[in-house]
Amino acid sequence: MTEVNREQVLEQVTAALVELFEIDEADITPEAQLYTDLDLDSIDAVDLVVHLQKVTGKKIKPEEFKEVRTVDDVVNSVAALLK
Numbered sequence: 001m002t003e004v005n006r007e008q009v010l011e012q013v014t015a016a017l018v019e020l021f022e023i024d025e026a027d028i029t030p031e032a033q034l035y036t037d038l039d040l041d042s043i044d045a046v047d048l049v050v051h052l053q054k055v056t057g058k059k060i061k062p063e064e065f066k067e068v069r070t071v072d073d074v075v076n077s078v079a080a081l082l083k
Contacts, residue, residue, distance in 0.1 A: 006075060006079055009075045009078045009079050009082070010071075010075050012052070012055055012078070013028075013052070013071060013074050013075055013078065014028045014071075016048060016051045016052060016055070017038065017048070017071075019051075020044075020047055020048065020051055021038070021040065021044060023038055023039075028071055029071065030070065030071050030072035030075065031071070031072065032070060032071045033070055034068065034069060034070065034071065034073075034074070035069070038071075045065065045068070048074070049062070049065055052074075052078055056078060056082060058081040058082065060077070060078075060081065064077060065077060
């Protein structure tokens with residue numbers, strides 16, 4: 001994932017959510033709220049960050065992820081890291 005492609009990032013985030021948390025792929029939209037729509041909690045968010053770090057090879061700072069609320073926010077954070 002060298003070139004930043006939002007569609008590819010969204011696919012990776014979707015795959016991670018399905019794999020890690022067994023969320024139905026149909027429920028994962030850019031507008032979906034991580035904590036309310038997808039029933040993630042703070043520990044799940046940490047697991048997601050760790051997984052995305054492995055996938056991207058980039059370090060994600062916890063303070064950067066605190067403002068993340070939607071799937072699109074996750075995609076934006078990862079895309080920014082990969083620039």
